[in-house]
Amino acid sequence: MSTIHAKKAAEFLRNPDKVTRHDQTFWSVRAKRDTLAYELEEWEELREAASQIKKHTVTHLADYLEEFERNATKNGAIVHWAADAEEYNAIVMDIMRSHGVKKVVKGKSMLTEECHLNENLQKNGIDVVETDLGERILQLMQLPPSHIIMPAIHITREQVKENFGEKGILQKQGEKAAASMVSSVVAAGGDGSSVPARETLEAEADPTYLTRCARYHLRDNFMTAECGMTGANFGVASTGEIVVCTNEGNADMSTSVPKLHIASIGLEKVIPNYEAVGVFQRLLARHGTGQATTVYTSHYRKPRPGGEFHIILVDNGRSDILANPEHWQTLKCMRCGACMNTCPVYRRSMGYSYTYFIPGPIGINLGMLKDPDKNYHNCSACSLCLSCENVCPVKVDLGTQIYKWRQELDGMGHADPMKKAMSAGMKIMFDNPRLYTSALRLAPVANYIPSFLTNIKLNAWCKYHAMPEFAKQSFHQLWKSGKVKSEKSYNQITNKNEIQ
Amino acid sequence: MKIGLFIPCYVDALYPDVGVATYKLLRALGCDIEYPEKQTCCGQPMGNAGFQHMADNLVESYDKLFRGYDYVVAPSASCAAYVRFFHPGIVGHECEAAKKTVDLVEFLHDVLKVKSIPGARFPHKVSLHNSCHGVRELGLSSPTERSIPRFNKIKDLLSLVEGIEVVEPERPDECCGFGGMFSIEEPDVSGRMGRDKLARHIATGAEYITGPDSSCLMHMQGIAKKDGEKRIQFIHVAQILASGL
Numbered sequence: 174m175s176t177i178h179a180k181k182a183a184e185f186l187r188n189p190d191k192v193t194r195h196d197q198t199f200w201s202v203r204a205k206r207d208t209l210a211y212e213l214e215e216w217e218e219l220r221e222a223a224s225q226i227k228k229h230t231v232t233h234l235a236d237y238l239e240e241f242e243r244n245a246t247k248n249g250a251i252v253h254w255a256a257d258a259e260e261y262n263a264i265v266m267d268i269m270r271s272h273g274v275k276k277v278v279k280g281k282s283m284l285t286e287e288c289h290l291n292e293n294l295q296k297n298g299i300d301v302v303e304t305d306l307g308e309r310i311l312q313l314m315q316l317p318p319s320h321i322i323m324p325a326i327h328i329t330r331e332q333v334k335e336n337f338g339e340k341g342i343l344q345k346q347g348e349k350a351a352a353s354m355v356s357s358v359v360a361a362g363g364d365g366s367s368v369p370a371r372e373t374l375e376a377e378a379d380p381t382y383l384t385r386c387a388r389y390h391l392r393d394n395f396m397t398a399e400c401g402m403t404g405a406n407f408g409v410a411s412t413g414e415i416v417v418c419t420n421e422g423n424a425d426m427s428t429s430v431p432k433l434h435i436a437s438i439g440l441e442k443v444i445p446n447y448e449a450v451g452v453f454q455r456l457l458a459r460h461g462t463g464q465a466t467t468v469y470t471s472h473y474r475k476p477r478p479g480g481e482f483h484i485i486l487v488d489n490g491r492s493d494i495l496a497n498p499e500h501w502q503t504l505k506c507m508r509c510g511a512c513m514n515t516c517p518v519y520r521r522s523m524g525y526s527y528t529y530f531i532p533g534p535i536g537i538n539l540g541m542l543k544d545p546d547k548n549y550h551n552c553s554a555c556s557l558c559l560s561c562e563n564v565c566p567v568k569v570d571l572g573t574q575i576y577k578w579r580q581e582l583d584g585m586g587h588a589d590p591m592k593k594a595m596s597a598g599m600k601i602m603f604d605n606p607r608l609y610t611s612a613l614r615l616a617p618v619a620n621y622i623p624s625f626l627t628n629i630k631l632n633a634w635c636k637y638h639a640m641p642e643f644a645k646q647s648f649h650q651l652w653k654s655g656k657v658k659s660e661k662s663y664n665q666i667t668n669k670n671e672i673q
Numbered sequence: 674m675k676i677g678l679f680i681p682c683y684v685d686a687l688y689p690d691v692g693v694a695t696y697k698l699l700r701a702l703g704c705d706i707e708y709p710e711k712q713t714c715c716g717q718p719m720g721n722a723g724f725q726h727m728a729d730n731l732v733e734s735y736d737k738l739f740r741g742y743d744y745v746v747a748p749s750a751s752c753a754a755y756v757r758f759f760h761p762g763i764v765g766h767e768c769e770a771a772k773k774t775v776d777l778v779e780f781l782h783d784v785l786k787v788k789s790i791p792g793a794r795f796p797h798k799v800s801l802h803n804s805c806h807g808v809r810e811l812g813l814s815s816p817t818e819r820s821i822p823r824f825n826k827i828k829d830l831l832s833l834v835e836g837i838e839v840v841e842p843e844r845p846d847e848c849c850g851f852g853g854m855f856s857i858e859e860p861d862v863s864g865r866m867g868r869d870k871l872a873r874h875i876a877t878g879a880e881y882i883t884g885p886d887s888s889c890l891m892h893m894q895g896i897a898k899k900d901g902e903k904r905i906q907f908i909h910v911a912q913i914l915a916s917g918l
Contacts (some may be wrong), residue, residue, distance in 0.1 A: 176858065183861040192865065200844070207817060216820035515818065517848045521865050553859050556852030556866070557721065558805040563818035579723035588723060592854055596724035599714070603682070604730045606711040633857045637864030638895030641687050648685045648692035652708055656693075663697040663915045667690040 176589075177550035182522035196520040198326055203514045203564070205463020213455075223456055224568035226449050227505035231441055231495060237410040238486065241443050244413025249475050250482040257489050258288035265290065265435060266297055268483055272433050274299060274399040278391075280417065280424035281305035282404025283321050283508055284437050284487055286530055302394045304423035306387055313340050319524030321531055322461045322510035327523060334378040342390045347371055350385035391423070401427035403473075405438040406507070407453060408484075411446040414474035415484065418457060418467040425471055432480035436473065440491045441504045453507060456566040460511035494542050499577055503538045505567040512561035512571055518554045527551050534561035534571035541578050549587040552578050610649050676706045677742035679774065681752040682714040688887045694915035695748040695777055701791050701918050702781070706746075709738045715747075716763065717755040721853040725763050732760045732768065739770035744784065748911045750776040750807030750885040758810060777911055778813050778885045782826040789833055792917020796836030799913070800874040800905075801827060802884030802893075803846040813885060817846050827885060827910055834913055842873035851892035867896040874905060881908050 175183075186192055210216045230237055242252045255261035269277070277299060285291065291312070294301045303312045307325035311318060314336050318324030337343045351371035359365045368374075374382035403424045405415035415436050417424045428434045444453065458464040476482035494504050513519045513533030524532040529540030529548045537555065540548030552575060561571040582588045602609050651657050656666055676699060680692040699706050712735070716728030735756065739745045747753045753776040760771040781787050803825070807813040814825035831839045850856065850866025857863075871893050874882045882905055884890055890907045897905065 179859045179861070182859060186861045186865055189865075196869070210818075210820040213820065517850065517866050518859070518862050521862050521869075552723075553855070554862070556805075556848050556850055556855045556859075556863070558848035558852070559809040560805070560816075560818060560846075560848065563809055563816045576720070579721070580725055582723050589858070592722040592858070593724065595854075596719040596722050596727050599719055600724075600727040600730075603713040603716070603728075604734075606713055606734075609682075609713045610710070633860035634895070636860045637867065637899060638856075638892070639898035641891055641895060644687060644689045646689065648680045648689035649710065651689055651693065652710070657696050657708075663694055663912075663918045666693050666697075 176553040177528055178522065178526050178554045181526035182518075182554070185523045185526060186521065192521055195327065195523055199320075199514045199520045202323075202463050203511075206460055206511060206514070206564075209459045209463060209465060213459075219452060219456055220566055220568055222452050223566055224505065226444060226452060227507075227567050228502075230444055230449075231501070231504045234440065234443070234495065237443050237445060238440060240410040241408050241413055242486070244411065245484055246413070248413050250413065250484050253483060253485045255485055255487045255489070258487075261288045261437070261485060261487050261489065262290060262293040264485055265437075266293070268433070268435060268481075269294075269297075269299060269400060272399060272481075274433065276300040276302065276394070276398040277400040277402055278302050278304050278394055278398040278427045278431070279402035280404060280419060280427050281308050281324070282402070282437055283531065284404055284439050284489075285402070286318065288437075288487065288489060290437075302391070302398065304391050304395070304421075304427055305419070306384065306421060306423075309387065309391065310336065313337075317525075317530055319532070320510060320513055321508055327525075330378040330380050330383060333383050334375065337383060337386055342386050343375060346386040346389040347375060347382075349389050350374075350382055353385055354381060391426070395426045395430045398427075398431050400433040400435060401429075401431040402435045402437065403427060405436050405442055406457065407450055408438050408443040408486075409446060409450060410443055412474065414472050416450060416454075417471045417473065418454075418469065419471075420462070420464075420468045422469050425469055428471075428473065428477075432477060433483075434473065434476070434480065435483045435485065437485050437487060440486055440488055442507075443486075457507060457509055460564070460566045461509040490543060497542065500538065500542060500574055502569050503535065503542065503571075503574065505569050506535050506539075506565075507567060508535075509566060511564045511566065512569075515560045515564045517558060517560070518556060522554065527554065534575065535569070538569075538571060538574050538578070545581075545585055545587070549578075549582055549585065552582060610647075674705065674743045675741070676704045677739045677745040677770075678706050678708045679712060679715075679739065679745050679747040679752070679756075680708070681747060681749045683891070684749055684887050687891065688909065691748050691887055691909040691911050694909065694911040694918075695746070697918040698777075698781075698790070698911060698915045699746065701915075702785055702787060704785075707742070711738055715752040715755045716759070717752060718853050720755065720759060720763070721855070725759065728763055732763050735760065736764075736768045736770045739773070740768075742770075742773060744780060745770055745774040746777055746780045747774065748777045748885070748909065749887060750778065750804055750811055750813060751888060753779070754806040754810035776807065776811055776813070776885055778807070778827050778830060779811055781830055781914075787830070787833065790830075790914055790917070793833060793914055794835040795913045795916050797881055798838040798840065798877075798879045799831070799881040799883045799908070800877045800879035801825070801831070801839055801841050801845075802849070802870075802874065802882050802886075802889055803827070803841070804884050804886040804889045805846070805848050807885050808846045814846065817844075830914060831883075831910070834916070837913070840877045840879055842870070842877055844873060847873075849889045849893055851889050853888075856892060863892075864896065867892055868900070871897055871902065871905070875902070879905065881906050883908050883910050883913055885910050
């Protein structure tokens with residue numbers, strides 16, 4: 174009866190130390206978020222405002238999208254509309270071809286991941302370089318992200334070193350990287366000889382050294398690319414600009430050298446105005462990484478002198494979500510990743526256990542909206558603790574929606590047969606109080622106790638649990654025999670000898 | 674005030690002592706209690722598994738059985754929350770009994786507003802298990818995710834018990850990983866969550882783990898027993914409160 178998620182999680186859980194590290198890393202982000210939340214008196218008001226603004230915007234989406242397009246066009250941007258991934262990729266290729274692009278540098282964008290942009294560019298002979306450090310590491314390793322904000326958190330520095338070595342990055346950039354570390358120390362008034370030799374830095378997989386290697390490697394790419402691509406955290410309807418939040422400044426580098434900038438933005442990322450930006454900007458980094466703000470918050474409004482600025486507005490299923498009466502609220506999501514960080518199941522099962530590229534509570538929901546036949550496996554990855562709903566900056570009722578998806582699985586032909594049989598068994602028993610009470614009275618009790626314990630010897634319960642000890646007499650029996658109502662004390666009644 | 678006592682199925686079968694404690698406690702506090710014998714389950718196991726429609730008859734009979742009471746009290750936060758918040762959705766109409774269904778902690782704290790409990794004495798260090806649905810559905814304590822004034826109704830009640838020392842584990846309201854059918858569909862994740870939670874409770878140095886949900890306690894107890902863990906014992910909040918009755 175195992176889902177793909179359950180099986181892959183079991184594999185990940187075979188290495189307990191790795192799980193501990195993964196769990197603690199993301200819990201520490203949640204804890205940082207909490208500290209910032211407790212400091213802001215207006216925190217809950219901000220969440221409510223963010224939820225209301227998103228609700229308002231997505232329910233008046235056509236108007237705001239048109240306003241955004243009008244203003245962006247006035248600013249000199251070229252706005253495109255893509256109904257789906259195929260159309261999106263075709264638009265990108267058209268722009269690239271008309272500019273003779275051979276290499277593109279790009280900032281992190283889950284939308285491009287969703288539309289398989291990189292594969293498409295490569296197929297068309299265009300070299301695409303991810304410039305977010307985590308994304309670049311994964312691109313070089315040919316791995317997908319395991320988290321939407323910290324995509325390579327599951328990779329160790331030793332793995333990074335090995336990979337940079339294989340790709341010739343250490344060989345090419347190592348000397349410059351080590352030298353720059355010495356200059357930094359000297360510039361700060363320190364002793365340059367305190368920096369270990371390049372060989373030592375490399376042998377120890379020194380994080381600063383590796384990061385500097387990556388920086389020089391990426392700079393070479395920024396200088397030689399003909400096109401810069403970014404996603405967008407927000408599209409501002411009243412001004413027609415986009416806002417991009419990063420911590421590494423890579424989006425700015427991607428758009429500062431090449432003359433051509435293509436921004437890809439999901440329809441739901443459009444918000445009304447600057448007042449709204451103020452609300453979301455205060456929530457985004459606090460939730461996502463536990464920072465008061467991202468290091469860079471860049472507003473793009475016009476093309477650079479002599480350049481072109483293209484904005485592609487992508488639907489790719491979003492208007493279908495909007496039309497879904499049970500699940501449209503997922504459109505409020507601003508992709509901060511906070512629900513993953515708090516999810517006790519995500520922290521212990523890792524992004525690769527999910528069948529959709531976005532994991533955690535929001536990923537379970539988005540995956541079901543995208544392709545339920547492929548992604549129903551993720552519906553088991555939830556204990557319904559509802560922490561996600563309380564964390565979410567825009568109050569998406571994530572856990573409640575997972576509960577709703579579970580109700581829909583049977584109709585889709587994806588119900589688990591064992592769970593269905595167990596539920597049907599429970600129905601018979603719980604609909605018939607006489608059968609239920611006699612079941613509790615008759616030996617062996619274990620055969621008739623509730624749901625999750627039936628077939629107890631066969632099911633997975635015994636993998637981690639001892640059998641529960643059954644009471645000699647149920648509460649029903651104690652009641653019937655008059656013991657509960659008797660003058661005897663609690664301690665007298667519950668004394669084991671007494672009950673017998 | 675007429676109280677209907679709802680003893681959910683697994684409490685009935687596995688932890689009848691919790692039911693007895695609840696009854697004695699409510700009686701000692703002057704309540705007029707009845708226990709309608711035709712009760713069975715709240716329906717959560719089916720709903721959780723994705724078959725809430727199979728609980729339709731059960732919901733209707735629950736409503737019939739309990740609608741005449743002023744309050745329906747259950748010593749189980751998760752079941753009380755399920756009744757209150759999910760029953761109307763299952764049958765597509767308002768349910769009188771669901772509106773009146775409360776968990777024991779809520780009832781004592783918010784309705785009776787008890788300020789003392791006759792004879793309650795428990796000279797032990799206990800680690801409080803803030804179970805998810807108690808925290809995030811019933812509001813028995815302030816969820817750590819929220820930036821609101823801190824409160825904990827279970828702690829308030831336990832503070833009325835003589836000799837007790839109440840502590841909370843690190844990550845005080847992280848899920849223990851039970852989740853009903855979740856524990857058998859995702860046994861490895863559930864097991865790991867349970868072990869982690871158990872370890873944090875044990876790290877407080879407490880002798881007991883206590884909480885308003887026997888289901889979470891059953892999960893952690895099962896893991897402790899399987900792992901041969903003897904440093905800690907399990908007791909429902911009702912049993913501590915009824916210790917002198």
